[in-house]
Amino acid sequence: MDLRPPTVRRLLEHLERLPGVGPRTAQRLAEHLLTVPPDDLEAFAESLRALNQTVTLCPECCLLTEEVPCAVCADPGRDRSLILVVEEPTTAWSVESTGEYHGLYHALLGHLSPLHGVGPDDLSIDRLEERCRSGDVAEVILATDPTVEGETTALYIARRLQPLEVSLSRPASGIPVGGEVATVDRVTLAQALQLRRTV
Numbered sequence: 001m002d003l004r005p006p007t008v009r010r011l012l013e014h015l016e017r018l019p020g021v022g023p024r025t026a027q028r029l030a031e032h033l034l035t036v037p038p039d040d041l042e043a044f045a046e047s048l049r050a051l052n053q054t055v056t057l058c059p060e061c062c063l064l065t066e067e068v069p070c071a072v073c074a075d076p077g078r079d080r081s082l083i084l085v086v087e088e089p090t091t092a093w094s095v096e097s098t099g100e101y102h103g104l105y106h107a108l109l110g111h112l113s114p115l116h117g118v119g120p121d122d123l124s125i126d127r128l129e130e131r132c133r134s135g136d137v138a139e140v141i142l143a144t145d146p147t148v149e150g151e152t153t154a155l156y157i158a159r160r161l162q163p164l165e166v167s168l169s170r171p172a173s174g175i176p177v178g179g180e181v182a183t184v185d186r187v188t189l190a191q192a193l194q195l196r197r198t199v
């Protein structure tokens with residue numbers, strides 16, 4: 001007999017779809033949520049509801065934002081000759097937390113993965129190329145993850161941007177092979193960005 005009330009069962013189904021959450025963790029999270037004070041639970045529910053209503057992608061750089069353009073694109077103090085290309089918008093949060101980067105960003109919204117049917121048109125590469133054609137951009141730092149897919153994506157973009165007058169670089173080593181840019185500690189990340197190498 002399934003003793004789980006239908007509402008709790010639906011919650012468990014949603015929790016189990018989250019990355020890294022299996023049935024046991026989902027059950028622990030549900031147990032916890034059932035003890036949370038009503039106001040906190042309502043605030044939590046509201047933040048979930050607001051996700052698809054107020055958060056959008058910056059039409060310029062594809063970072064997550066509630067203002068258009070995003071805070072980086074709108075900031076006159078940023079170096080507009082430099083674009084740091086990352087796979088996911090959230091990686092920019094890690095880079096920004098180093099306090100060492102003052103250029104613009106471009107989130108690809110993933111990486112090339114022929115096996116999973118992800119081609120160039122599924123990423124924001126056209127938009128990146130357009131930005132590079134605008135004339136203000138002097139350097140593009142390809143900070144895709146040092147995985148096979150990330151390297152393939154960086155190579156593809158480098159080929160696409162080659163005819164344009166922008167210099168292309170990759171962050172220096174320090175980001176472990178197979179790792180993710182977003183998970184590297186601040187000092188290493190800041191160093192990797194400073195000591196970049198030309199592609």
Ligand SMILES: [Zn+2]
Nearest residue numbers: 058061070073
């Ligand atoms: Zn932006």
